Amino acid sequence: MIIAKSGSRVSDAEIREAAERIRSAIDRQELIDLILELGNIPSLAGYEKAAGDFVYEWMQKESFAPKRVGMVPDRFNVIGRCGGDDPLNGRNLLFTSHLDTEAPQYNESDRWKYRPGSADKPEWLQAKLENGVFSGRPVENDRGPMSCFLIGAKALKRAGLSMAGTLYLTACPAEIGPEHVEEFRGPQFLGKEIGAQFMMTHGGVAPDFAVAAEGTDFGISWVSSGHANMRIDLYGEDVFTPLLEHPEELRRHPSPLVKVAPFIEALQRWCVDFEKRNIYRSPGGTAVPKVQIGAIRGGDPHLMGGGSEVCSVYVELTLTPVQTIADAQRELERLLRSEGFEGRVEPIVFRKGFEADATEAAGLHRAFSRASVSAGRGETPIAHSIYSSMWRDHNVFNMYGIPAVTYGPKRFRPTVDDMVDAAVVYGTTAWLVCNRLVE
CATH class of the missing domain: 3.40.630.10 (Zn peptidases)
Structure with a gap:
């Protein structure tokens, strides 16, 4: 008993x-x-x-x-x-x-x-x-x-x-x-x-x-x-289609809908590095900050005739208990600048x-x-x-x-x-x- x-x-x-x-x-x-x-x-x-x-x-x-x-x-x-x-x-x-x-x-x-x-x-x-x-x-x-x-x-x-x-x-x-x-x-x-x-x-x-x-x-x-959802806006020019010239390098293309291709390649390299650098180990478990592109938006499919001035890449980052939203944002802003892209990074969701x-x-x-x-x-x-x-x-x-x-x-x-x-x-x-x- x-x-x-x-x-x-x-x-x-x-x-x-x-x-x-x-x-x-x-x-x-x-x-x-x-x-x-x-x-x-x-x-x-x-x-x-x-x-x-x-x-x-x-x-x-x-x-x-x-x-x-x-x-x-x-x-x-x-x-x-x-x-x-x-x-x-x-x-x-x-x-x-x-x-x-x-x-x-x-x-x-x-x-x-x-x-x-x-x-x-x-x-x-x-x-x-x-x-x-x-x-x-x-x-x-x-x-x-x-x-x-x-x-x-x-x-x-x-x-x-x-x-x-x-x-x-x-x-x-x-x-x-x-x-x-x-x-x-x-x-x-x-x-x-x-x-x-x-x-x-x-x-x-x-x-x-x-x-x-x-x-x-x-x-x-x-x-x-926790996690952060970031919107990365790439900027470029909207060129009337008959006037468009195609440069050999994609990153020199006027449309951000094309620039996004080399940007994603750079972003993916950063994702892998970010995860490796920020693994957090503690007695209660190990947290790995994972990163993934969740969505891409740009242009207007019912108003063709040109490209777009903006292409947005939506990125989700899981963040360990010791990471901050500000540091993650600065890293993405640094990536934009170091790779020579014009744009901005804006957090749209954050949970600690x-x-x-x-x-x-x-x-x-x-x-x-x-x-x-x-x-x-x-x-x-x-x-x-x-x-x-x-x-x-x-x-x-x-x-x-x-x-x-x-x-x-x-x-x-x-x-x-x-x-x-x-x-x-x-x-x-x-x-x-x-x-x-x-x-």
């Missing part, structure tokens, strides 16, 4: 017993059904309402006292809770996953980005289970891990394991995006500010620790990258990357590791650098000084056993943290 009390030392045997009770309280078919049902609700970035309503109704049915908190009515956060049996002696833990999944927008803009047939692939919106393996973007990112912590919390209650502190269960919109830029304006284009950040500041939550439940292949990280203090995150790491051992997964390693080289919503909590990590099951094509084990680890970790059994 488990005899551990809040704030006391807990033995490996007691943790194993708690993990076994949680596992016994998990209905495998219920977990499968939740992953598939929630995953098969279309939830494009900007249109998360139906999935949010489903999570709210599920929490309500399971007596997690949910509420909706949103900056705009159709893009709300869902917040449930349980525990809180002895709040003065416990710790509060918050789990979060995002409702939106990257996918085509299924409108005219798709032809700017996808080749014929790509937007019609079912895996964008479809969650499937075949031969014990899940597939589909909604499962992988991120309603599979969401289902795991929901079922893990239900198993905690079903197993009769009390929690001194409060366990918050949250589902947020807008983790992926989109972004409020250029002509893309309005509530459906609002980005991360309306998701976990709004939930943290307006949701009535008071976590001591937070977990972004996303696939990490059962590793852990408390480092997350953060990391938890290693000492403060250590207790959470120990809780996950001990829960993982008890669930048969072994010690919890630091996750692969890819999981700390991107934005995840633990960034929000680390920004507010709340130690936060990201942890989850296998990211791509997880098995049913993977998801059951993740639910056990989530539930056992919540029991340990909320009862202050691992400090």
Whole structure:
């Protein structure tokens, strides 16, 4: 019998017993059904309402006292809770996953980005289970891990394991995006500010620790990258087509629509160098600042007869916690000048990357590791650098000084056993943290 009390030392045997009770309280078919049902609700970035309503109704049915908190009515956060049996002696833990999944927008803009047939692939919106393996973007990112912590919390209650502190269960919109830029304006284009950040500041939550439940292949990280989207405008001349002369060197061409070709070659060399020079290694993970051209715009296809005076290259940079937006902008401006191009660099989106203090995150790491051992997964390693080289919503909590990590099951094509084990680890970790059994 488990005899551990809040704030006391807990033995490996007691943790194993708690993990076994949680596992016994998990209905495998219920977990499968939740992953598939929630995953098969279309939830494009900007249109998360139906999935949010489903999570709210599920929490309500399971007596997690949910509420909706949103900056705009159709893009709300869902917040449930349980525990809180002895709040003065416990710790509060918050789990979060995002409702939106990257996918085509299924409108005219798709032809700017996808080749014929790509937007019609079912895996964008479809969650499937075949031969014990899940597939589909909604499962992988991120309603599979969401289902795991929901079922893990239900198993905690079903197993009769009390929690001194409060366990918050949250589902947020807008983790992926989109972004409020250029002509893309309005509530459906609002980005991360309306998701976990709004939930943290307006949701009535008071976590001591937070977990972004996303696939990490059962590793852990408390480092997350921010990002900047830069628009690089190349300038040139609009020459009437009958008067145009073609120089041998592309960079001497009057039109920036042609100059952009040698500029991109120089930009790509810079991208590779930027990534190598700015790798950030810390106890909580390694972050690599990745760079990619996301879009190119120039000219007006319905007013031909000449070229254009402007060609814009849109570049996304993930930035490690120690990088600044100003330094990144100066590097791109220096590149323009050194390569002899006329133009300007303008940041259009910026979000800072953060990391938890290693000492403060250590207790959470120990809780996950001990829960993982008890669930048969072994010690919890630091996750692969890819999981700390991107934005995840633990960034929000680390920004507010709340130690936060990201942890989850296998990211791509997880098995049913993977998801059951993740639910056990989530539930056992919540029991340990909320009862202050691992400090």
